Amino acid sequence: MRIFLLLLHASLVVAPGAALSSEPFPVVVSTWPFVEAVRAAWRVVTAGFSAIDAVVDGCSTCEELRCDGTVGPGGSPDENGETTLDALLMNGSTMEVGAVAAMRFVKDGIKAAKLVMEHTEHTLIVGEMASIFAISMGLHGPSNLSSPESLEKWIRWKRNSCQPNFRKNVIPTNSCGPYYLSDAASTLAKKSLGELGKNFPEYNMLVASKANYIPVGHLYHDTISMAVIDKAGRIAVGTSTNGATFKIPGRVGDGPIAGSSAYADDEVGACGATGDGDIMMRFLPCYQVVESMRRGMEPKLAAADAISRIARKYPNFVGAIFALNKNGVHAGACHGWTFQYSVRTSSMKEVEVFTVEP
Ligand code: GLY
Numbered sequence: 565m566r567i568f569l570l571l572l573h574a575s576l577v578v579a580p581g582a583a584l585s586s587e588p589f590p591v592v593v594s595t596w597p598f599v600e601a602v603r604a605a606w607r608v609v610t611a612g613f614s615a616i617d618a619v620v621d622g623c624s625t626c627e628e629l630r631c632d633g634t635v636g637p638g639g640s641p642d643e644n645g646e647t648t649l650d651a652l653l654m655n656g657s658t659m660e661v662g663a664v665a666a667m668r669f670v671k672d673g674i675k676a677a678k679l680v681m682e683h684t685e686h687t688l689i690v691g692e693m694a695s696i697f698a699i700s701m702g703l704h705g706p707s708n709l710s711s712p713e714s715l716e717k718w719i720r721w722k723r724n725s726c727q728p729n730f731r732k733n734v735i736p737t738n739s740c741g742p743y744y745l746s747d748a749a750s751t752l753a754k755k756s757l758g759e760l761g762k763n764f765p766e767y768n769m770l771v772a773s774k775a776n777y778i779p780v781g782h783l784y785h786d787t788i789s790m791a792v793i794d795k796a797g798r799i800a801v802g803t804s805t806n807g808a809t810f811k812i813p814g815r816v817g818d819g820p821i822a823g824s825s826a827y828a829d830d831e832v833g834a835c836g837a838t839g840d841g842d843i844m845m846r847f848l849p850c851y852q853v854v855e856s857m858r859r860g861m862e863p864k865l866a867a868a869d870a871i872s873r874i875a876r877k878y879p880n881f882v883g884a885i886f887a888l889n890k891n892g893v894h895a896g897a898c899h900g901w902t903f904q905y906s907v908r909t910s911s912m913k914e915v916e917v918f919t920v921e922p
Pocket residue numbers: 785786787805806807808816817818819838839840841842
């Protein structure tokens with residue numbers, strides 16, 4: 565039975581659960597009802613493969629299925645209409661991390677992250693150089709990551725004067741640019757129109773447009789963040805996302821940032837996150853969760869605490885976290901939206917989806 569516990573904040577709810585089998589491992593946990601991804605990871609880990617292999621297979625499945633249109637190719641067009649990928653893989657036994665960010669032309673985000681982790685001394689490779697690296701290491705590409713759906717969404721956005729968008733303190737925000745620093749643009753307008761220009765409608769329009777920023781809502785964010793504990797008790801985490809819809813080209817979200825979208829340490833447990841990455845990456849919430857559990861906090865309190873730290877500074881942020889300790893006990897916490905996460909343990913006949921209400 566699922567118990568919902570209200571904690572710390574009116575819009576912050578935690579759903580605790582536990583692997584109750586006498587054999588607590590393996591365990592697979594994933595953000596959202598990405599059931600096929602969890603099934604894929606479960607098949608791999610129950611066949612005796614490592615937590616790393618299971619996370620890669622689980623996240624790859626989501627990329628192939630284009631889960632929610634926000635994982636893998638074909639979703640979240642940026643301002644130029646292009647889809648780019650962020651992904652991360654972390655080995656909780658060795659603390660090795662591999663990640664790619666804003667990767668273009670290659671659809672296998674999590675496999676590229678694995679190549680970074682296992683075949684370089686680096687942690688993060690970005691942009692076109694990540695694509696070149698991934699292709700040179702054998703991944704398929706260059707490929708067009710757009711889809712008819714992503715292009716249609718982008719065309720509708722262009723027709724809507726590129727609203728909403730992620731620009732701020734620039735003018736004009738109510739068009740597709742080019743954008744100027746608001747002060748510089750006002751000065752430019754004043755200069756070209758003269759002091760008398762204040763009486764001209766163009767000047768007034770330019771200044772008024774400063775107030776037209778439309779915040780981008782939570783519908784534009786999502787991520788698969790997955791944690792696996794394998795039969796040997798080794799823990800791995802991975803994430804994959806195509807980021808935020810209509811992001812500014814080159815934008816990197818929380819997905820490839822270790823400690824933000826995911827974190828793992830065999831000695832303690834793991835964490836996965838989803839939501840507004842631009843805000844969440846400022847708090848490293850998954851690092852916070854794992855370190856709180858290290859100091860003795862239960863997963864449900866650790867998850868709630870990490871979320872409430874963000875909510876105190878950004879009351880309107882939208883995000884969620886799951887926490888998983890090394891014994892297989894899991895919990896979720898969220899703010900600003902209903903969160904669901906999926907779990908498979910050997911005590912379950914099928915993947916179970918836990919709901920955390922705001
Ligand atoms: N959480 C996904 C992103 O903000 O990119």
